[in-house]
């Protein structure tokens with residue numbers, strides 16, 4: 001099993017005026033290729049902070065972080081913006097609750113945008129993604145006229161189009177009703193498996209967590225790693 005992200009004793013906090021608020025304290029973790037992880041924990045415990053650190057949107061205060069890139073684990077401690085941009089373009093797919101689509105564009109152009117960042121062209125995997133996500137007949141439709149569930153499926157196609165090694169998802173079904181949310185979760189996990197993508201997903205929903213293999217629970221500045229206790233479906 002290949003490790004794609006390793007955190008060694010990392011700590012992160014935020015300054016608030018004179019005081020310092022510690023959020024993550026001496027956290028060590030490894031993300032493995034193809035694994036799916038639900039990131040759970042109370043509000044304000046540090047879930048988004050951890051996601052932001054792994055995506056390179058936040059820096060760590062101390063510790064070491066390594067990322068698998070160009071066939072080796074690289075220390076990111078000295079990385080500059082250009083290294084993070086390259087990593088995000090090539091190796092990361094991001095799915096947010098608010099979809100974050102390019103609203104003046106149609107479905108095809110939204111997906112093509114993420115391909116173009118990696119000098120990739122539309123390919124059979126894109127057709128397959130659109131087929132499974134029910135987007136084939138919507139490719140020429142402007143994304144702003146689509147339903148919430150349809151927009152979220154476009155966001156998934158866009159995140160997976162370049163087959164990144166890691167998908168970071170923050171409450172990806174938070175804006176959908178229960179049935180659309182479960183459908184989106186099923187599609188996301190099936191397609192990520194086909195592309196051998198790891199998923200790290202922040203969720204408050206036990207139903208969504210059930211789609212993942214592992215749980216990282218953030219509490220008291222630490223992360224407890226557990227297998228998901230699968231409940232029988234139906």
Ligand SMILES: Nc1ncnc2c1ncn2[C@@H]1O[C@H](COP(=O)(O)OP(=O)(O)OP(=O)(O)O)[C@@H](O)[C@H]1O
Pocket residue numbers: 014015023041042043044045046047048049050
């Ligand atoms: N840029 C920032 N500046 C100052 N404090 C911050 C910043 N980002 C996060 N925090 C603080 O860090 C703590 C953890 O925030 P974070 O957003 O990671 O929590 P969370 O677990 O994702 O919460 P929620 O489930 O409510 O979204 C909170 O106390 C928050 O106020």
